[in-house]
Amino acid sequence: MTRYWAEHAWLGGDRAEEGVLIEVEGERIAAVELVPSPDGAHVLRGLTLPGLANAHSHAFHRALRGRTHRGGGTFWTWREDMYAVAERLDPDSYRALARAAFGEMALAGITCVGEFHYLHHGATHYADPNAMGAAVIEAASEAGIRITLLDTCYLAGGFGTLVEGVQERFSDGDADAWAERAAALREAPHARIGAAIHSVRAVPASQLTTVAGWARERGAPLHAHLSEQRAENEACLAAHGRTPAELLDEHGALGARACMVHATHLSDADIGRLGGTAVCMCATTERDLADGIGPARALADAGAPLCTGSDSHAVIDPFEEARAIELDERLRTERRGHFPAAELLRAATNHAAIGWPEAGRIESGAFADLVTVSLDSARLAGAAPETLLESVLFAASPADVREVLVGGRRVVAGGRHAALDVPAELRAAIGAVLPGGAAPAGVEPAATGGVLRR
């Protein structure tokens, strides 16, 4: 039994509590009690939150940070840069890069990641066809965080188009082969398995039911990229006479265990259809990739539980991710106050959307996943107890994260990762993948052909 006393802690209400004793037994919280003084307990100075969940990650995109801003372009030209990195990865380099990215997440207060994993194969299949997935699971273990490997079905370059180039490394051929391979993935205490449909572009309609059924049989999460770009909607309407949300719904891919990622360009009917399905907003990536501003408030009002993801890791900043949902809604509507801070914190700690319903809350029986944000920096100095949630949500940065516990184990202490030199790991892992330095040059970009070739 370890006793922690949090100066301030968020127990799920609309403001933080002062003086909270949190007793930890093994990997779980045994008791939570309001107590005015630490009385010998280990003091957590600042605001303690439940561990933050990063519900949508492509770990290897971390190598691209800062490298895709030269010139103009769109989501689709950015994707060429991303493919150039994907092309170079093998299980060892993938594991090293993912470990470093997950280490950066731990430093930012993220205790659980939903890794949307589609880089399955080498030029041919590896001897263990799950070598890449296993590498990512191992990377999370080494970084000290939980993971849901959202093993992603990716079969087509677009509606009616075969995969080509590096996309061949994403494909299992058909959904049955995907299902068979994914069924061989092994869970671990820190790792759970979920499914993903990359998108309606990348999984033919005839194969959607197989993936959705695989997840349903296992009670596993089922994720999908949804309507991030208008071009996807147009192509889907042209191919099927249905929006992506309609198409997924018809094939059983929405509902309580499902999570739709982005959901940027939706019709009113789509929004209604997503009630009861989680929606993952990835605001810093959506800004970076010029996706547009999704209808976050309308989705929440329709009954979609929100969660957040750092996705392409343009930055890994769960505070910016959460506040951006509110701030971008303000830009769109020219009104303030769409989301109370507590609602945004619920999104940032939503573990249910990635299949860990027993995490993300500070309460007896929950996993002892805790994040303490220091209030000592110039960013947060002067914050008041009454509005501490707002101060942290709207002004904190990852640099303010001081202590991180995952399953009772200290992963970050005093702002430093307990096991990894994260910056050194990032330098080495990115240098190994992009030895030339700046851009992912030297790899001929595939001829562009727009959305249908994805």
Added chain:
Amino acid sequence: MTRYWAEHAWLGGDRAEEGVLIEVEGERIAAVELVPSPDGAHVLRGLTLPGLANAHSHAFHRALRGRTHRGGGTFWTWREDMYAVAERLDPDSYRALARAAFGEMALAGITCVGEFHYLHHGATHYADPNAMGAAVIEAASEAGIRITLLDTCYLAGGFGTLVEGVQERFSDGDADAWAERAAALREAPHARIGAAIHSVRAVPASQLTTVAGWARERGAPLHAHLSEQRAENEACLAAHGRTPAELLDEHGALGARACMVHATHLSDADIGRLGGTAVCMCATTERDLADGIGPARALADAGAPLCTGSDSHAVIDPFEEARAIELDERLRTERRGHFPAAELLRAATNHAAIGWPEAGRIESGAFADLVTVSLDSARLAGAAPETLLESVLFAASPADVREVLVGGRRVVAGGRHAALDVPAELRAAIGAVLPGGAAPAGVEPAATGGVLRR
């Protein structure tokens, strides 16, 4: 003579240079030379930039950070919270709060601030009618940064409406009285004086020429809030049959020394009219206050030099401020790549807009104002020399700022302010103004009456 050797430095081109010797003589840069090794010079590890300019600040708004997000509301209800803080300030508390806010700016790499200063008087005028302005100038000196006090003319509560409540503390009665008082302000080595028209709401059209003329005679900068809110445009059109930009232009308030702040809601004709006038984007405040997204690219194309400001200090993060110009333009247009990183850095270092043309560049003869951003954090680890400007611009945070020189004097060393305990100053200064803690409660909000009562 002090010799610094920057591992990487931005000398104004479209990429950073490697190995730059910067010789400093007194407060100026004496020489800049590419040199492969430090050879005994003091090493600046990371990327060295010219000092960053914060072209639009209301220092006392720092007290409101995190405290204005409860409930919904608009810019106009937020203003009531802001007024409640203004009401409580006197020269001593204003100086302490401004010193703390300027200290936070120094830690973020800001070496020069344009303080848009309108809180001139007490319930009656102080014995020295410039006591408040002098307090702010002194605060900048104590925090170690340069300041342009943009002494602001504020005479009316709206079009055809008198000032009332705390607004009376902003008013000198008429523009002649404003001009007389402002003329008595004293410059100092670290401090210059400029003028500001609060807005077309707050300065009657008949008085605009006096303020513009005052600035013209002195060759001083002239700033104004412009079209931050649609309601201002509507009221101006109703009162004058002209947009705010037209009205200011007709009264000689645009042009080479002028800087328009926000410029969010503009007609195409307004945009054209602003060519040759600086425009200050305050993106983090514009997000916070739900202003909307201004036409930054169109303004720059029309010939408006851009600059940036942290304005209400929802955060003080000049990197987020600069990248937000690009990222919010991406959200608006659904395209990437509107501003090269170097163009955004020119905006973030634009000192000319606040009357310090000899700062903001690393070159012989310029002020020795330098900011070194460490590349050692997880945010920036793995950045490549070829795209260092992009990495820093799109991913750095104030926590990455390690060294700051102002006029050759070290103001920040190893990430710490050389003279002030900034977080402690912030806590004390904000606690003195908002003793009750959270919201600026206890002050009866003035009855709301919309834009015309401002």
